Amino acid sequence: MEIQIREGNREQKRKLRVCAYCRVSTDADEQENSLENQIRHYETVIKATPSYEYAGVYSDFAISGFKEKRPGLQKMLADAQKGKIDLILTKSVSRFARNTSIVLEATRKLKELNVGVFFELQNINTLSGEGELMLTILAAFAQAESESGSAGAKMVYQRKYEAGIPVQYLERSFGYTKDERGVYIADESEAVWVRKIYEMAADGYTPAAIKRYLNENGVKTVGGTKWSDSTVFRLIENEIYKGDYIMHKHFVNEERKLVRNRGEVDAWYIEDDHEAIVSPELWQKAQDAIEAKRDYLAEGSVIEDFTEENYPYMNRIFCAKCGHPLYRRIYSNGNRLNWGCSGTKRHGKSFCEGINIPDGVLRKAWHFDGNMYIDEKPSVKGTKEFTYLKESSWKRRHKKKVPEAIPENTEEAYPYRKKIFCGLCGSRLVRHVNPKSHKVIWICNGAKRKGVAFCRGTRIPDSVIRGWGEIKKDIYIQRKDDKNGKKRYSYTSKKPTA
Numbered sequence: 001m002e003i004q005i006r007e008g009n010r011e012q013k014r015k016l017r018v019c020a021y022c023r024v025s026t027d028a029d030e031q032e033n034s035l036e037n038q039i040r041h042y043e044t045v046i047k048a049t050p051s052y053e054y055a056g057v058y059s060d061f062a063i064s065g066f067k068e069k070r071p072g073l074q075k076m077l078a079d080a081q082k083g084k085i086d087l088i089l090t091k092s093v094s095r096f097a098r099n100t101s102i103v104l105e106a107t108r109k110l111k112e113l114n115v116g117v118f119f120e121l122q123n124i125n126t127l128s129g130e131g132e133l134m135l136t137i138l139a140a141f142a143q144a145e146s147e148s149g150s151a152g153a154k155m156v157y158q159r160k161y162e163a164g165i166p167v168q169y170l171e172r173s174f175g176y177t178k179d180e181r182g183v184y185i186a187d188e189s190e191a192v193w194v195r196k197i198y199e200m201a202a203d204g205y206t207p208a209a210i211k212r213y214l215n216e217n218g219v220k221t222v223g224g225t226k227w228s229d230s231t232v233f234r235l236i237e238n239e240i241y242k243g244d245y246i247m248h249k250h251f252v253n254e255e256r257k258l259v260r261n262r263g264e265v266d267a268w269y270i271e272d273d274h275e276a277i278v279s280p281e282l283w284q285k286a287q288d289a290i291e292a293k294r295d296y297l298a299e300g301s302v303i304e305d306f307t308e309e310n311y312p313y314m315n316r317i318f319c320a321k322c323g324h325p326l327y328r329r330i331y332s333n334g335n336r337l338n339w340g341c342s343g344t345k346r347h348g349k350s351f352c353e354g355i356n357i358p359d360g361v362l363r364k365a366w367h368f369d370g371n372m373y374i375d376e377k378p379s380v381k382g383t384k385e386f387t388y389l390k391e392s393s394w395k396r397r398h399k400k401k402v403p404e405a406i407p408e409n410t411e412e413a414y415p416y417r418k419k420i421f422c423g424l425c426g427s428r429l430v431r432h433v434n435p436k437s438h439k440v441i442w443i444c445n446g447a448k449r450k451g452v453a454f455c456r457g458t459r460i461p462d463s464v465i466r467g468w469g470e471i472k473k474d475i476y477i478q479r480k481d482d483k484n485g486k487k488r489y490s491y492t493s494k495k496p497t498a
């Protein structure tokens with residue numbers, strides 16, 4: 001179990017006071033979930049972690065069919081209030097409480113006290129950045145549950161709606177506050193930003209560019225955090241901002257997962273439910289712009305066999321910055337295909353800044369016969385602009401970049417060449433040039449000539465040795481990887497024995 005600890009301003013040295021919360025219900029699998037087992041489990045985990053101080057296990061026993069009283073949870077919240085707890089471990093959201101709104105309410109309250117809740121199954125600490133997103137999702141979850149809670153819920157809503165009783169929003173949304181009846185009313189200090197967000201989106205800015213704009217202007221989300229691509233995106237696609245409300249936008253499926261309702265259950269679309277912040281026209285414009293961008297990027301993302309038939313451009317595309325061919329880059333577990341500069345891949349960023357073009361963009365633009373040199377420029381709107389140049393016109397102005405020539409193996413070019421030795425066997429290190437990358441490395445001559453049985457061999461990039469500065473005496477070099485598996489090199493003037 002790995003737990004990210006929040007950056008708090010409390011003193012860092014003190015151990016975290018960690019408790020656990022567990023809840024069993026009569027319908028749970030008895031063996032695995034017995035209360036004693038859970039308590040023992042948490043006690044062991046907490047006591048075995050050096051940075052933790054054991055602050056107890058709180059528990060509740062729920063009997064299905066009865067209203068939950070949860071004295072354990074109440075006690076834990078009270079102790080948190082008193083400052084006795086820093087972190088709470090718990091199994092999962094659904095284990096925390098049967099009703100998600102209870103989870104939400106409790107975690108929010110705890111967050112205000114700077115007490116984190118770590119959900120093992122979701123691997124999320126509510127005090128982390130992801131935790132904020134999780135709380136947003138939890139809120140939607142809770143709303144869905146409250147809307148589908150009982151069989152008669154729909155009727156209740158219908159009656160309420162017809163009687164003009166407003167929807168009860170569990171959540172505050174950015175741009176809105178609630179009046180005493182719980183109806184959304186615009187909060188002008190935030191509403192101005194909502195309008196700006198829609199205007200930017202309609203104007204073709206990407207969520208990433210909008211996020212940057214908001215963060216640069218110090219605007220904070222409802223949760224008081226910085227904006228992310230997804231918080232911007234969620235805001236834009238939320239119909240709440242044009243005054244409408246979809247009841248049952250999400251629902252909780254049999255696996256108790258919150259899913260977007262795509263017609264599986266009845267949804268109600270309520271128009272003019274509350275005050276709008278943006279006009280329906282602007283709202284729609286923003287949707288169209290975002291949707292178009294998404295389609296564009298998603299196109300061609302079903303990755304097919306790499307044949308010229310499927311990808312007619314595959315052997316005809318080159319980087320206009322360095323002239324090297326583009327190669328395929330696959331992202332997102334094989335769901336996304338881009339084409340990138342092979343010059344950058346081979347010789348590094350200092351050789352070529354590189355380009356990276358989504359397959360969908362290239363596919364749409366491709367109507368050429370011959371070789372094309374592609375360049376990209378970032379635009380302020382957060383998108384990239386790609387230009388396509390015919391081979392003949394590219395070659396008139398540019399030359400294919402070649403990596404710098406490797407100097408001859410002389411004393412002049414490598415003043416240390418006779419002073420470097422293998423730290424394992426004491427053999428001289430000799431120069432080796434990687435034919436592909438054109439990189440110089442120094443390798444153990446003993447291992448090279450007599451094989452690994454003689455010496456496991458030392459290999460060290462020339463750049464590392466250069467970084468050490470002038471070498472006066474003979475040195476014996478060894479590679480010692482650090483804890484994170486990063487390559488580290490060290491040297492000594494002592495000759496290895498044996």
Ligand SMILES: [Zn+2]
Pocket residue numbers: 319320321322323324341342343344352353354355
């Ligand atoms: Zn390039």
Ligand SMILES: [Zn+2]
Pocket residue numbers: 422423424425426427444445446447455456457458
């Ligand atoms: Zn050696």
